[in-house]
Amino acid sequence: MAVDKVVPSAAAAVADIGAGATVMISGFGPPGQPDLLIEALYESGVTDLTVINNNAGAGGEAISELFAAKRVRKVVCSFPKAIGSTVFDDLYLAGEIELELVPQGTLAERIRAAGAGVAGFYTPTGYGTELAEGKEVRVLDGRPCVFERPLIADFALVRAHRADTHGNLVYRKTGRNFGPLMAAAAEVTIAEVGGIAEVGAIDPETVVTPGIYVDRVVLGADAGAEDER
């Protein structure tokens, strides 16, 4: 059978995300954020999620709704503060959400490690700060470094610019951010895209996320007539 990872709807794509799941969500600000998938996740009513995202409800209404509805038990992020939203702040100060704060580069590298089968690594980032408290420290080449572990997820929801039916993805400008890392780090990766092309339509030299990392492809709400098939 010809490989075809396109799924008809966002609701179908997220249907098996169950209570207690760990979900990575791509995006840095609005660029690269899979709005339709987040909305479908919200609509599904799923609870008790652990969310891995650079922020915690910033950059989009859909993700804020998920937090506001108390569907998120824990967030792993580098910058939970959102401009123009106090949803996370209120939950956090009320002790209703757990926060694991990670330096942005360490967050990226831990996600990358999960995807690349690296079981742990040492980084100079965070040494001597409260974010490294309790973490193993080792001096390597004269420099104290902190031991960090991979961040694995059950599902990754990523936003890309275009896909082909094999799930090969290309991104657009700063919308790339965490997408390629998260796609490789989750058991199941769902990509929301602005357009879907026939296999062979994306130059193999320019593919950013090879289809091996992608399980399902959904057309974004903004895509409209952009389905090129």
Place this chain on the structure above:
Amino acid sequence: MAVDKVVPSAAAAVADIGAGATVMISGFGPPGQPDLLIEALYESGVTDLTVINNNAGAGGEAISELFAAKRVRKVVCSFPKAIGSTVFDDLYLAGEIELELVPQGTLAERIRAAGAGVAGFYTPTGYGTELAEGKEVRVLDGRPCVFERPLIADFALVRAHRADTHGNLVYRKTGRNFGPLMAAAAEVTIAEVGGIAEVGAIDPETVVTPGIYVDRVVLGADAGAEDER
């Protein structure tokens, strides 16, 4: 001043590679091998090199000459055996060259770690084998892993398909291999390319090695009239 990393000749580009230097050389078979730079390195007469390459003299005459002339003290590679060449074999069996044999993925990851400021990492690859003898082992998530350190070089000689004057690089097909990793892992990176374009001529979305990693750009011998400026 407008940034311009183009150097007039391969000889000028490698002139400061001195005796005892550690040099990474890209390539897996002929694709991605910087033939002109290797030849210039040979012509420079430099001795006592440590070479980091996937092979040890395979896939090109220039690199075999370097070994045959006993300019290489040590090689770090995954597969020194060359089809149709016994240069390395003879040196090795005569005890005239040091060999550090590294699994190919660990070789790639160690080079990547050097470029990305990762001070060390644990990998399952090699555990329980003679290539991990003497290395620290740690069980992570129930799996025994081997501790590996970054591989840093003084110089990287890489081959790319095209460059712009800022040193942004794109590769071609399986010629990409170690190029992007080595470009980031060396103090000084010299790229040999098939064509040089004005800045702005390469689509920012398709750049594989951003110019920040590249210090010098040289037009390859095969490029001829391909200089697009």
Place this chain on the structure above:
Amino acid sequence: MSWSRHEIAARVAWDIPDGAYVNLGIGMPTLVADHVPEGKQFILHTENGMLGMGRAATGDEVDPDLINAGKIHVTETPGAAYFDHAESFGMIRGRHLSYCVIGAYQVSQDGDLANWRTTSPTVIPGVGGAMDLAVGARHVFVAMDLFTRSGECKLVESCSYPLTATRCVERVYTDHGVFEPSADGFRVVELAGGVGIEALRECSGLDLVDAVAA
């Protein structure tokens, strides 16, 4: 009658599901690509930085920049992608590759694999990507002849050759049948026509577990 190299390859291809991402080693494993059953599509990975590898290139198809891990000129299929070595081996080590099919000198009943070097002091050691594939692929299949040219069984209680990886092999496809390492010794999953399990026990000196489907 024992299976031919092509029959072994076809047997392997039969067990790999449609849509799988597969890395094929040099030699007998390469033949698997020629025996993909109708209705199935495998996406081939080559560790020098490509998914969607096609068959060997001939004539005008030869592109100097396009080779596989065995340094043979190959072609590209629709949906292919190129990437660097860190990504390629991250893909392997990160367990994204569904299957790899490789050759072996020896496989132990615990699933240990020896396929990268002999113990000869005059042979230059070279490991390439063997250790990465053995620890990384979700399913490690070995395709090999059951006996060496000098008649020694390559399924062993424990490997005498240097190891590539421990406890990694899931199935071994040979000219005499299909075997699975297990805690109770090798399970015999299938036998080539005319091959008797008792005779194999005798040649190999192994406690073979009869698991041939009735």
Place this chain on the structure above:
Amino acid sequence: MSWSRHEIAARVAWDIPDGAYVNLGIGMPTLVADHVPEGKQFILHTENGMLGMGRAATGDEVDPDLINAGKIHVTETPGAAYFDHAESFGMIRGRHLSYCVIGAYQVSQDGDLANWRTTSPTVIPGVGGAMDLAVGARHVFVAMDLFTRSGECKLVESCSYPLTATRCVERVYTDHGVFEPSADGFRVVELAGGVGIEALRECSGLDLVDAVAA
């Protein structure tokens, strides 16, 4: 007279060499881009995955997919490149970025930096890329006012705010002058017109080392 924010930014830009790869933090550091001396070119990095960032976008230039780390819409310059977050922070941590210019709450005379959170229990902590930039950039420059609004000196013997990184700051550019952490205490490299070193010693309570070029 003390320097304005723009004068501080210009002073920083003066010290960064032509062709440098530079990351500029939010606030006063951002102004550095407006004061690049004639004949120099800086290549700007934004940690959300871009080199060759241009100025803020206006009108039709606004592209929804193109923002900087401060989530402001920006433009692209010729020679730009996009990449993912692992590459972007590998670039930072791997010491490829020549300069970063950031703000601070406090800098200690050992070069420790505190710029990511205050100790207020009602403020949500958020670190972003601050710790990565502080340990990674080859030269870490701080641009800030020397005193807080309530008059406390932000150069300190040791930081009372939570640290971002230890021993990382190379130079501090302030409205009153330029300072360098050193083993002997802060070295005063330059003073704004009319600012006296004795007066600064008094306000700050620090042993300032006079290193102003004659």
